[in-house]
C-alpha cells in the first residue's frame with residue numbers, strides 16, 4: 001500500500017540533523033529510519049521543498065540527500081509521482097518462514113525459537129488426562145468449539161483478569177497460530193488490508209494473509225525506548241488505509257518485548273473503533289511477565305468487539321498445540337463454521353491435559369524465576385562480551401531485541417550458523433524487510449547455552465569486518 005509522510009513527521013523522526021554536511025546527515029538519518037522500518041517501505045517522502053522548509057535547510061541539501069538515498073537503494077524516484085522509501089534487495093524480508101523443524105547439528109544452539117521446555121508437571125497431567133479419556137471414548141470425539149471443561153477454565157481465566165467471559169465465547173483451536181488462521185478465514189477477503197506492527201511475528205503475518213489480504217505495517221516507536229507503540233503513526237495509518245483488521249500484540253510483543261499500558265490500550269482501541277477496524281489481539285505471551293507488577297487489563301476490556309487469541313504454548317508447552325479464540329458471542333457461530341472447514345476440532349487428549357494444567361498464575365509462577373535467571377544471564381553475557389550491542393531489558397516475553405552498532409544482522413546470522421548458533425535476524429520480522437541492524441535473541445534456553453551462544457557471537461562479531469565478502473546462508477524457518 002502506498003502512503004505518504006507529512007514533512008513535520010519526517011522532521012520529528014529525523015530529530016537533530018548532523019550538519020557536517022547536512023545533505024549527508026539527512027541521507028543517513030533517512031537510511032536508518034527506512035532500514036529500521038520506522039518509515040515503512042512504499043511511503044511517499046514529502047517533496048524536497050516541504051522537507052527543506054520543515055528542517056530549515058536549503059532545497060539543494062534535500063535534493064542531494066534524496067539523490068544519495070536513491071543511489072544507496074533506500075528510495076526510488078518515480079516519474080511524476082515523487083520519491084518512495086524502499087530497501088536494497090538483499091535486505092528485503094526472506095519469505096521462507098515455512099513452519100517445520102530445521103535440522104540442527106550436534107553441539108549447535110538453536111535460538112530461532114522463542115519457546116522453552118514443558119512446564120513441570122506436564123507428564124503427570126498427561127497421565128491424568130489418559131485416565132480421564134475413557135469417559136469420552138464412546139462419543140465421536142469431534143468438538144468443533146472445544147472441550148467444555150477447558151472452555152470453562154479459559155473463560156474463568158479471563159474473568160479473573162477483569163474481563164467477564166462465558167464459556168460459550170471460547171473456541172478452542174490447535175494453537176494461537178491456528179486460531180489466527182480461523183479468524184482470517186472467517187473475516188478476511190482478498191485485497192483486504194490488515195494493520196500489523198513492524199517488526200512483528202512473521203508466522204502470524206503469514207496466517208492472516210493466506211486468503212489474499214495485504215499487510216499494512218505500522219512501525220513501532222524506538223525499540224530502545226520505553227514508549228512502545230507510535231500511536232500518532234498508528235492513528236494516521238488507520239485514517240489513511242482504513243484497514244479491515246488490525247493485529248495487535250499488546251502483551252510482550254514478539255520480537256520487541258513491549259507491553260502496552262492501559263492508556264495506550266484505551267487510545268488504540270478508540271482509534272480502531274473510529275476507523276471501523278476489527279481488532280485481533282494476540283495474547284500468546286500474556287502470561288510471561290517476569291516481575292510481580294500487575295498486568296494491564298486485557299485489550300478487549302477497552303475494545304468490546306475485539307477478537308482475542310491465546311495459547312497454552314508459552315504457559316505450558318508448545319507441544320500441546322492448544323490455543324483458543326475469545327470472541328463476542330455474536331461472532332462465535334461464524335467462527336465455529338470457519339473452523340469446521342479447516343480442521344473440525346483440536347485433539348481431545350491435549351485439551352484434557354491443558355484443562356489439567358492451565359491456571360495462569362500457578363503454572364507460570366513455577367517457571368518465572370527460571371526464565372528471569374535466563375534473561376539476566378543473557379543480558380549480562382551480552383553486556384560483558386558485546387558492550388556496544390544495545391537492547392532494552394523487557395519485563396516479559398521470551399527474547400531480547402538487540403541492535404548492532406553497525407553491519408548487517410543477516411550476514412552475522414549467516415556466519416553464526418557456521419559457528420553453530422542459529423538466530424533470526426531482524427529482516428525476518430519486518431513486514432517488508434529492513435531491521436538489518438537488529439537480531440532477536442530468545443532467552444528460553446538454559447543459562448549455560450545462552451552464555452556459550454554469546455561467546456560464539458562475540459567471536460563471529462570480531463571476525464565479521466574481515467569476512468565481508470561472504471554470501472548470507474539460506475534463512476532458516478522461524479517457529480515461535
Ligand SMILES: Cc1ncc(COP(=O)(O)O)c(C=O)c1O
Nearest residue numbers: 175176177254284311313323480
Ligand atoms: C505472538 C505469537 N503468536 C502466536 C505464536 C504461536 O503460538 P502457538 O504455539 O500457540 O501456535 C507465537 C509463538 O511464538 C507468538 O510469539
